[in-house]
Amino acid sequence: MxxxxxxxxxxxxxxxxxxxxxxxxxxxxxxxxxxxxxxxxxxxxxxxxxxxxxxxxxxxxxxxxxxxxxxxxxxxxxxxxxxxxxxxxxxxxxxxxxxxGWREQVGDRWLWVDSAEEAALALAAVGSRAFLTIGRQGLSRFADAGLWMIARCVDPPNPIPSWCELILDRGPYDLHAELDLLRHHQIDVLVTKDSGGSMTSAKLEAARELGIPVVVIRRPxxxxxxxxxxxxxxxxxxxxxxxxxxx
CATH class of the missing domain: 3.40.50.720 (NAD(P)-binding Rossmann-like Domain)
Incomplete structure (x- = not known):
């Protein structure tokens, strides 16, 4: 077969x-x-x-x-x-x-949206320093969000964004490293897709521990x-x- x-x-x-x-x-x-x-x-x-x-x-x-x-x-x-x-x-x-997909747990502060565009529009009312973990596709939707932002991707976007800092890294990620990253950059809102799985879920644990709200993009x-x-x-x-x- x-x-x-x-x-x-x-x-x-x-x-x-x-x-x-x-x-x-x-x-x-x-x-x-x-x-x-x-x-x-x-x-x-x-x-x-x-x-x-x-x-x-x-x-x-x-x-x-x-x-x-x-x-x-x-x-x-x-x-x-x-x-x-x-x-x-x-x-x-x-x-x-x-x-x-990922499921909310006690202590989570999740805001569900249907698209990257909705996530970008929601950011200003949630925080002022955002960590974008949605990959490079759709990243441009956040260019005019008006916040300080850092984005993590496996490969660099084309063109390289001038409106945010960029981290090139590949999972799996661990909780301690994610906590350090959020604290170091004073992140007060996380943006993610509902990708599911354990390779990238540590960021959600870190956000829960630090009381940081998470904007979650629903799956198609x-x-x-x-x-x-x-x-x-x-x-x-x-x-x-x-x-x-x-x-």
Whole structure:
């Protein structure tokens, strides 16, 4: 059984690692190619886009793909939408893997918004020194927010923003380092996407400990009718079931 794994996340790398030792399953991991020095999964890897929905439909047919797993970032809504359309058009089963989102705990002061634009508009009423942890895409939406800001990204934005300080770093992050960062820069509001997972959750613990409010951008909705799970084990079960049904 040949599987196209749309990846780039830790969960996608776990699925690829499982497939390396699973008889009868061949996985091709596809990375968007936007991150320099990306962590590569085990097995075959392709990088770059497909050329939209039509290009993906053609790729699935050309490579005789039997199943698609979308394990991209929870905010990679365009890729997920394209995957749903292409899998439907090609008659190939699709499963979306989305890790569980973060949940508020006692002591949290979260403000939920639907977009980076809403987050930028909300900042002035929440604090005066903001820590942006939304990645480089959408960062420009905060250029006119009127606050002192520092932004953390894996790769530098293009162009480099002149309106904020920049930290280039990659998770996982630990609580003590996040506490030191917030204190050192006198941060009084944190901005994040609801990415979920443990690699970057320490900032939320630090904000909770220091009583700092957090502006949280909600995830985009999944396409209608798409099957979705939250764990790698559920993906493994689904792939084994697909292989069994193919005989």
């Amino acid at each position: 040949k599987v196209l794994l749309l990846g780039g996340t830790a969960e996608a790398r776990q699925v690829a690692a499982w497939s390396a030792g699973e008889p009868g399953v061949e996985v091709v991991s596809s990375l968007a190619g936007r991150t320099a020095d990306a962590r590569l999964p085990e097995g075959e890897v392709r990088s770059g886009g497909f050329g939209g929905v039509d290009g993906l439909v053609g790729w699935l047919a050309e490579h005789q793909v039997n199943a698609v797993v979308d394990a991209t970032h929870p905010f990679a809504s365009t890729m997920t939408s394209h995957a749903a359309e292409a899998a439907r058009a090609a008659g190939v089963p699709l499963l979306v893997l989305r890790r569980a 909705a999944l396409p209608s009718g798409v099957a979705a799970v939250e764990t790698v084990d559920q993906v493994v079960d689904w792939l084994r079931d697909c292989r069994g049904r193919q005989g």
